[in-house]
Amino acid sequence: MKALKIFEDAYNKDVIEKNFSRREAMTKGLGLGLKAAMAAIPFGLIDAFGNKAMAAPPPPTAVTAILNFALTLEYLESKFYSIGLATSGLVPSSDQAVIAQIAKHEAAHVLLLKNTITSLGDAPVAEPTFDFTAGGTFADVFSNYQTFLALANAFEDTGVRAYKGQATGLMGSGVVLTAALDIHSVEARHASEVRRLRGYKGWITNAVANGLPAAIYAGEDTTTEGTINVTTITTVSAASITEAFDEPLTMSAVLAIATPFIVS
Amino acid sequence: MKDEKIQNHLQEALRAPLDRKKFLKYTAMGGGALFLGLGLQSCHKDNNNSGSTGATIDVGSGDPGILNFAYALEQLEAAFYIKVNASFYTNATDAEKAILSDIMNHEIAHRDFFKAALGSAAISTLTFDFSSVDFTSRASVLGTAKALEDTGVSAYNGAGQYISSPDYLTLAGKIVSVEARHAAAIRDLLSPKTASFAGDDVVDVTTGLDFSRTPNSTTGGPSIVATANTFLKTKISATKLP
Numbered sequence: 001m002k003a004l005k006i007f008e009d010a011y012n013k014d015v016i017e018k019n020f021s022r023r024e025a026m027t028k029g030l031g032l033g034l035k036a037a038m039a040a041i042p043f044g045l046i047d048a049f050g051n052k053a054m055a056a057p058p059p060p061t062a063v064t065a066i067l068n069f070a071l072t073l074e075y076l077e078s079k080f081y082s083i084g085l086a087t088s089g090l091v092p093s094s095d096q097a098v099i100a101q102i103a104k105h106e107a108a109h110v111l112l113l114k115n116t117i118t119s120l121g122d123a124p125v126a127e128p129t130f131d132f133t134a135g136g137t138f139a140d141v142f143s144n145y146q147t148f149l150a151l152a153n154a155f156e157d158t159g160v161r162a163y164k165g166q167a168t169g170l171m172g173s174g175v176v177l178t179a180a181l182d183i184h185s186v187e188a189r190h191a192s193e194v195r196r197l198r199g200y201k202g203w204i205t206n207a208v209a210n211g212l213p214a215a216i217y218a219g220e221d222t223t224t225e226g227t228i229n230v231t232t233i234t235t236v237s238a239a240s241i242t243e244a245f246d247e248p249l250t251m252s253a254v255l256a257i258a259t260p261f262i263v264s
Numbered sequence: 265m266k267d268e269k270i271q272n273h274l275q276e277a278l279r280a281p282l283d284r285k286k287f288l289k290y291t292a293m294g295g296g297a298l299f300l301g302l303g304l305q306s307c308h309k310d311n312n313n314s315g316s317t318g319a320t321i322d323v324g325s326g327d328p329g330i331l332n333f334a335y336a337l338e339q340l341e342a343a344f345y346i347k348v349n350a351s352f353y354t355n356a357t358d359a360e361k362a363i364l365s366d367i368m369n370h371e372i373a374h375r376d377f378f379k380a381a382l383g384s385a386a387i388s389t390l391t392f393d394f395s396s397v398d399f400t401s402r403a404s405v406l407g408t409a410k411a412l413e414d415t416g417v418s419a420y421n422g423a424g425q426y427i428s429s430p431d432y433l434t435l436a437g438k439i440v441s442v443e444a445r446h447a448a449a450i451r452d453l454l455s456p457k458t459a460s461f462a463g464d465d466v467v468d469v470t471t472g473l474d475f476s477r478t479p480n481s482t483t484g485g486p487s488i489v490a491t492a493n494t495f496l497k498t499k500i501s502a503t504k505l506p
Contacts, residue, residue, distance in 0.1 A: 094457055101459035108472030164437045168430040181424045182473035184437070185417050188444035189462040189474070193452060201366065202449040203442060225377060226435055234376035240369035245438040246445075 057172040064122035066166045069251055070180070071113040073162055075127045076261060077155050078106040083132070084152075087142045095145075095197060102152070102190050109183055116176065134260040149198050154212045156191035157204065158249070158257050160184060161216075165248035188246070203243040215257050219247045321387050323479075325504035327432050328385045330423045333479055334436065335378035335386060336500050337419055340492055341412050342371040343392045348409070353402045360453060367409070367446050374439055381435070391497040406454050411491075413447035414466055414475065416440075419488050421476030426506060444474070478506040 057063075081103035084090055091099050114124040132141045132151065140147050163184035170177040192202030200210055206221040207214070223231050223241045230241045249257075323332035345368035352361055379386050398404040420440035427433045448461040467474055479502040480487045493499045 097458050098461065101462055105462065105467060105472035108470060112471045160441050164441065167433055167437050171430060171433060174425050177425045178421065178476050179473060181421045182476050185421055185440055185444040185474040186462055186467050186472055188441035189448035192445035192448035193461040196449065196452060202445045203366065225438065226381065226431055228377065228380050230373060230377055233380040234373050236369045236373045240366065241373050243366065244370035244373040244442055246441040247438065248434060
């Protein structure tokens with residue numbers, strides 16, 4: 001699992017912080033035309049709105065480690081939909097427009113992430129080799145549309161949780177954080193639509209997995225948000241509360257879900 | 265230089281929502297008339313649309329400002345869906361009613377959550393004006409719902425980089441994906457099994473990025489604040505936010 005190890009190591013903040021001085025981070029900047037903007041607002045001071053200036057940007061390799069993690073998931077989704085659409089007789093004509101739109105976005109995400117990582121001065125991870133049967137567990141993934149849709153559901157809901165879990169790691173990176181949030185909401189649109197194609201609600205109730213691995217929905221049944229027990233401050237049912245908030249997953253939890261589909 | 269092109273493209277993709285006219289068309293407001301009027305009003309900087317309930321409420325600055333902005337939008341959505349559920353449009357199917365009921369519950373939960381999280385820093389309860397919506401009409405109701413959900417998604421996405429607290433950023437993240445699920449479902453009700461759930465009018469075809477807008481940005485159309493105010497008797501402002 002070389003590909004995964006590389007950015008797992010890079011993500012080790014201690015390693016990164018030892019190797020990057022603040023000065024280096026500032027002069028390298030974050031690409032994306034941010035240098036001028038960052039120079040205009042000294043850290044820790046108040047801006048024109050009376051807001052505290054944005055957080056200091058994280059070191060570039062902390063950002064690219066997260067983006068490479070995201071890229072791995074996008075490679076997975078993009079390849080998955082690409083094979084699915086190319087498999088004659090798999091996706092019914094009624095669903096072609098939906099699946100094609102999703103595939104288009106995933107391919108765009110791959111390209112965007114690769115380009116962003118490169119512009120930040122790092123190397124995009126190479127595309128892994130995938131096994132969408134997960135060692136035979138989903139043997140009919142490309143011959144049975146319901147299995148294909150189930151995995152699409154798994155990947156999209158996991159993707160939403162994966163991006164959500166990495167947002168705080170991108171604080172201070174300006175437009176890179178915005179881009180991650182903008183991908184995150186697109187994956188949520190995908191997830192909603194694929195769930196509805198499978199005959200389920202677009203949102204997640206409690207930790208109901210609808211036939212998918214339980215790990216994908218672990219923790220989704222919480223009704224505590226921050227320090228607030230939401231059941232005590234609203235008349236809405238507990239089940240609806242669990243639907244109203246999607247929950248993050250850590251990088252390692254996401255990798256545990258994704259690993260069965262990654263050969264190398 | 266390739267890198268610069270990509271950087272510029274990324275910034276452009278984030279700043280310039282595609283085809284705003286199409287986006288706005290899907291509101292209940294007859295395509296353009298009300299927004300034209302709004303456009304003129306919004307030119308007056310100290311516009312103080314007091315309506316019948318008094319002064320404009322400013323959402324404030326910093327994280328509390330952003331959370332109050334979100335709270336205002338959630339109040340609006342909750343109020344809208346409560347009205348929708350009080351009397352469904354003509355020929356609403358059981359499936360549609362179930363979806364709209366779920367969404368209502370989610371928005372109420374979001375609204376109540378922000379009120380609790382903000383505590384004494386919360387803005388007051390707003391009053392609403394849905395006279396432009398025909399609640400008997402599927403097209404009007406779902407068109408308005410679509411606009412509200414897409415606006416909510418873009419608002420959370422646009423605010424993210426300005427949030428100082430990691431906890432608040434995470435909380436905003438937990439909500440925005442649910443709004444996006446709503447948006448996709450509503451769009452699918454309007455144009456079933458088409459690309460509309462994540463259409464080219466809201467997701468950039470080159471980058472695959474959803475909209476993000478800051479509260480006062482008028483790039484491509486009326487600001488989120490202005491759009492919200494079309495449904496508010498008590499107007500809001502976000503003078504201390506971007």
